Every structure is written in structure tokens, then in C-alpha cells.
Amino acid sequence: MGTLASSEPAHPRVSPATVLIVDDEESTRDVCRGVAEDAGIRVRTATTTEEAMAILEESPVDVVLTDLRVPELGGLGLLRHLRANTPHVAVIVLTQYGTIESALEATHLGAADYVTKPFHVPELRARLERALHSVELDQENRLLREQLRSRPGFGGLIGTSAKMQKVYKLIEKASQHNYSVLILGESGTGKELVARSIHYMGSRREKPFVPVDCSSLAPTLIESELFGHVKGAFTGAHHNKQGLLATADEGTLFLDEIGDLPFDLQAKLLRALQEREIKPIGSNERVRVHARVLAATNRDLDSSIRDGTFRQDLYFRLNVVQIKLPPLRERRGDIPLLLTALLEKHADLKQPVRSFSDDAMRRMMAYDWPGNVRELENAVERALAMASGTVLQFQDLPSNLQYGPAERPVEENELVPLEVMEKRAIFRALAETSGDKLAAARLLGIGKTTLYRKLKQYDVPTTH
Numbered sequence: 001m002g003t004l005a006s007s008e009p010a011h012p013r014v015s016p017a018t019v020l021i022v023d024d025e026e027s028t029r030d031v032c033r034g035v036a037e038d039a040g041i042r043v044r045t046a047t048t049t050e051e052a053m054a055i056l057e058e059s060p061v062d063v064v065l066t067d068l069r070v071p072e073l074g075g076l077g078l079l080r081h082l083r084a085n086t087p088h089v090a091v092i093v094l095t096q097y098g099t100i101e102s103a104l105e106a107t108h109l110g111a112a113d114y115v116t117k118p119f120h121v122p123e124l125r126a127r128l129e130r131a132l133h134s135v136e137l138d139q140e141n142r143l144l145r146e147q148l149r150s151r152p153g154f155g156g157l158i159g160t161s162a163k164m165q166k167v168y169k170l171i172e173k174a175s176q177h178n179y180s181v182l183i184l185g186e187s188g189t190g191k192e193l194v195a196r197s198i199h200y201m202g203s204r205r206e207k208p209f210v211p212v213d214c215s216s217l218a219p220t221l222i223e224s225e226l227f228g229h230v231k232g233a234f235t236g237a238h239h240n241k242q243g244l245l246a247t248a249d250e251g252t253l254f255l256d257e258i259g260d261l262p263f264d265l266q267a268k269l270l271r272a273l274q275e276r277e278i279k280p281i282g283s284n285e286r287v288r289v290h291a292r293v294l295a296a297t298n299r300d301l302d303s304s305i306r307d308g309t310f311r312q313d314l315y316f317r318l319n320v321v322q323i324k325l326p327p328l329r330e331r332r333g334d335i336p337l338l339l340t341a342l343l344e345k346h347a348d349l350k351q352p353v354r355s356f357s358d359d360a361m362r363r364m365m366a367y368d369w370p371g372n373v374r375e376l377e378n379a380v381e382r383a384l385a386m387a388s389g390t391v392l393q394f395q396d397l398p399s400n401l402q403y404g405p406a407e408r409p410v411e412e413n414e415l416v417p418l419e420v421m422e423k424r425a426i427f428r429a430l431a432e433t434s435g436d437k438l439a440a441a442r443l444l445g446i447g448k449t450t451l452y453r454k455l456k457q458y459d460v461p462t463t464h
Contacts, residue, residue, distance in 0.1 A: 017132050018042040018059075022052045022066035022078065023094065028117070032065055035124050041132070049073040053081060060086075062135045063112075063128065067094045068102050076106060083110045087390075088139075088354070090131040094119075110390045134355060134391060156193045158341050161331040167194070170323045175201035180273070182258075182318045183296035185325030188374030191296035192256060194323055198294060199252040207251030210244050210291075215257040223265055224281055227272070233282025245278055248291035258318065259299030259310060270314045293318070328369040328376065335365055338373065342380040356383075359394040363401055395435040402435075426454055 017040075021032045024047045033043045044061060046052035049072040052064070064082060068075035075093050082089050090112040095103040103114035112131045115124055157164070157171075174181050175198045183191045192211060199209045217225055228243030245253055255261070261269065272278045273293060277286045295318045304310035328335070339356065356364065360383070369375050383396040394402065425444065433439035441451040 016040060016042045017063070017135070018044060018061040019063040019065055019128065020044045020046065020052060020055060020061045022046045022049065022064065022070050022075075024048065024067070024071055028067065028094070031121070032124065035121055036065075036128060039125055039128060041128065047071070049078045049081075052078060056082075056086065056089075061089060063090045063092065063131045065092045065094065065128070068106065069096070076102070076109065079106055079109050079111055088135070090135050092127055092131055107389050112389075112391065133358070157190055157197060158338055159331065159334040160337060161326075161334045163326040163331050164334060167323060167325060170321070171197050171201065174198050174321050174323070177202075178204075178292050179320040180292075180318050181294045181321045181323060182301075182315075183294065183323050183325065184301075185296070185298060186327050186370075186372055187298045188372035189325040189327060190373055191298075191325060192254065194325065195252070195254040195256075195294045195296060199254075199292075204251050204292060208248050209252050209254065210248040211254040211256060212244055213256045215260040219262045222262065223268065226265070226269065227278045227280055228287075229281035230283045233280075237282070241280075243278060243280060243287075245272060245289045245291055246287055248289075250290045251292070253291045253293050255293060255295040257297055257299075258295040259297035259301055259304055263309060263311070266311045266314045270311065270317055273314075273317050328372045332365055335376070336361070338376060339364070339380065342377055343384075346381055346384055348384065354390050356392045357394060360392055360397055363394060363397060367401055402430075422454070426451070 019036050019041050021029050021036070021043060022045075023029050023032070029045050029047075033045065036043050041063075044055050044059075046055055047070075049066075049070055052066070052070075055061075056064075064078070066075045066078055070078070073081070075095075079091050079093070082091055087110075091106075091110065093103055093106045093111050093114045094117055095106075095114055096117050103111075103116070106114060112134055113127045115127055157167070159165075159167075171194060181195075181198060183194050185191050195211070196209060199205065212225065214222065224237075224241060224243070226243050226245055228241050228246060229237050230240050231237055272289065276290070277288050279286050299310075301310055301315055305312045305315060339361075343354070364376075364379070371378070379398050379401060382398050383392045386396040387393070426440070429440040429443045430437070433443060437451055437455075438448055441448045444451065
């Protein structure tokens with residue numbers, strides 16, 4: 001897999017954002033209107049859910065701010081209607097103190113946030129601005145999805161960064177010819193997707209694409225898998241077997257992890273590539289092969305050649321054209337686009353997740369992703385499994401993203417500065433309490449205010 005996300009600036013809003021305030025109390029409507037208008041937000045108001053739905057039918061809005069006890073359907077009923085008919089509208093619910101359970105139910109139904117009455121004006125303004133930011137991100141993500149659908153595909157590779165554009169150009173050139181291609185890159189960068197792209201964009205697209213993972217086959221079986229055997233060639237050979245080089249016919253044989261191919265078989269593969277024929281095990285007859293061979297590895301083959309574990313002549317035969325995939329940490333600008341595609345790929349139709357929170361996105365952009373796109377996809381799947389709303393939160397991420405190596409627990413007999421020990425103790429407490437800051441403060445024997453001050457000192461998100 002490739003990457004997502006454009007480095008271009010966000011699309012500016014062409015008209016003011018609109019909020020619909022739904023509350024049967026005039027005083028609450030007036031306060032909310034004042035907060036929204038001071039923030040430059042256009043305001044519509046309704047006193048009942050029926051009136052609100054009529055407004056929604058006649059003109060679009062970005063955010064709905066609704067009381068839970070509004071007449072007719074109530075806030076939860078309006079929320080269900082919005083989720084079913086206008087899922088891209090962000091909803092903030094207003095709830096009386098003491099009815100937090102209803103607010104939590106609203107968040108499970110897809111509300112972006114809730115505010116408890118009586119509320120402070122700065123708090124309401126912050127929640128409104130956060131909801132609008134979420135809406136803007138959602139709009140950008142939908143635009144990116146449309147770009148992905150309209151853009152010529154490269155077998156599932158995704159990315160708009162300069163490094164990925166270079167890869168695409170090499171793929172296009174390689175697909176128009178039949179020479180060997182060596183694909184290099186760390187594990188999880190999408191080497192097989194590059195091979196598939198070359199095959200399916202070229203003249204052999206109607207012929208077989210046969211992938212072989214050289215690292216997963218037992219050394220005693222690789223020769224039989226590649227070249228085939230005849231009945232009785234060895235113990236257990238009860239019938240003739242066609243090798244994968246012959247199976248690929250006039251298509252493409254993709255040798256993944258070629259660096260793990262046993263040294264003695266490297267000479268036989270080289271001979272097959274040079275002579276365009278193979279001899280199955282136990283046979284005296286040679287078989288012509290017409291497959292194109294693409295190879296990939298995450299190993300440093302130059303080092304393997306110096307060590308004597310990889311043949312230099314085979315390297316030259318395979319490395320007619322080289323395509324090197326950059327690791328994800330070198331193209332971080334593609335991560336948002338990748339996340340958009342992964343959310344769509346693994347979406348649950350019953351509870352679609354539209355975006356990541358700012359805190360979660362910041363951490364995912366800062367993380368180095370040693371497992372590259374494969375690790376990113378696993379992280380998204382895990383976050384979706386843990387999510388309780390339509391926006392994935394910081395605490396939904398895998399623990400290694402929430403608390404990196406710098407925050408690991410102190411090992412026995414390890415001497416570290418007091419500040420480092422304090423930082424690790426705080427992160428350990430947060431991990432033990434699943435991010436509950438009040439519980440973590442109690443566990444550490446400090447006040448919640450002290451904990452928040454320490455988290456700010458260590459530049460850790462405190463909004464969840």
C-alpha cells in the first residue's frame with residue numbers, strides 16, 4: 001500500500017459556517033446565539049424538533065446545538081434523525097447537570113460533544129469551534145476520497161507526496177517493458193502492490209500474476225515450487241508438479257523477499273532467467289518459460305553480496321530497473337490521505353467513523369511507523385474496534401502510540417534523572433487507568449490540577 005494525504009493547504013470555506021440552535025428556552029437560545037455570532041457563525045434557531053427538521057430540509061447547516069429535552073422527539077430523537085439523513089452534520093447536545101448518562105448515550109449515537117447546563121460562555125465557544133473544525137476535516141476527507149476515486153489507480157498504492165509521485169512514474173515506465181525490476185523497501189511499504197501495479201498496467205495484464213514469498217517456504221521445497229518436479233523425483237512426489245515459473249506462463253512471477261533465497265538456488269534461478277528455460281526436479285527435459293520476473297526485498301543486497309550470501313550476477317540480472325519505496329516516516333504528509341482510505345476500507349456501516357480527533361491525528365503524524373503502512377492499517381483497525389463514537393480519539397489508539405518508548409516504565413536497577421522517572425510514572429498511571437486522569441492522579445497521590453500541569457509540561461494532550 002502507498003500513502004495518503006496532500007500537502008496542499010486546506011480548502012478555505014467559501015461562506016460562513018451555520019449553526020442551528022434547538023431549544024425551547026428563549027434565554028438559552030439567546031446566549032447560544034450570542035456566542036455563535038461573536039465567533040462569526042451564522043445562526044438559525046428552532047424551539048421544537050419538528051421546526052428544526054423543517055429548517056434542515058430547506059437549507060444545510062454545519063452544526064446542530066440541541067437541548068436533550070426539546071419538545072416533540074427530544075434531542076436524542078433529533079440526533080437519530082440527523083445521523084440517518086445528514087450524517088455529516090456535527091451535533092452538540094445541551095444537558096442539565098445530573099443527566100450525564102443521557103449525554104453519554106448521545107455521544108454513543110454519534111454526537112460530537114455535549115455541554116452541561118449551566119455552561120460557561122468560553123466553554124461553549126470552544127466546543128462550537130471544535131465541532132466546526134471536525135466538520136471541516138470531514139469535508140476535506142470527503143474531497144480526498146473523491147480525488148482517490150477519480151485518480152488513475154496504481155494497484156492500491158495511495159499517496160501524493162513527491163517521493164510517491166516518483167514511484168508512480170517508475171511504475172508507468174516499467175509497465176511498458178518486459179525487463180526485470182527489483183523493488184526495494186522496508187517491510188510494510190507495499191512492495192507487492194508495486195509489482196501488481198506493474199503487471200496490471202502492462203501488456204501482460206490478462207495473464208497470471210503469481211506471487212511467491214521466498215522467506216515463507218522451507219528451503220527443501222523452494223526448488224520444487226519454482227521449477228516443479230516429476231513423479232518419483234523424491235519421497236512424497238506422488239505426481240508431476242508444474243513449477244511456478246511455468247505456471248506464470250506469459251504473465252508475471254513476483255519473487256518477494258528474494259534476499260532470503262538459499263544461495264544454491266540463486267544459481268539455478270539465474271540460469272533460468274538467462275536461458276528462459278527450466279528443468280523440473282527428476283526430469284531430463286527442459287521446459288521453456290516466458291514469465292516476466294519481478295523481485296522485492298527489505299534486505300540490503302549490497303551488504304549481502306559483500307557477505308557472500310547473495311550472488312552479484314543474480315543481482316545484476318534482477319536489478320535492470322530499481323524502484324525504491326520510501327518508508328512512511330519519510331512521507332508523513334501522505335498519512336491523512338492514507339487514513340481516509342483506511343477508514344473507508346474498514347468502515348462499519350452501522351456506525352461509520354468519519355475522522356480522527358486532533359490529538360489522535362497529531363500523535364499519528366508524529367509517530368515513526370517502523371512497520372510502515374501495514375502497521376498504520378493495524379492501528380486503524382484497532383482504533384475502530386475501540387471507538388465509541390464517530391470520531392476516533394487519542395485513547396482509541398494502540399498503547400505504543402499513546403505512550404511511546406520515552407514513556408516506558410523504569411526497569412529494575414536503571415538509573416534515570418528524576419524528571420524522566422516522574423514522566424514515566426505519570427504515563428504508567430495513565431496506561432493503568434486507561435487514560436482516566438482523575439484515577440491516575442489518585443494512583444499517583446497527587447491532585448488533578450498537578451497532573452494537568454505536568455501533562456502540559458510534557459506536551460501531552462489533555463482534552464480526552
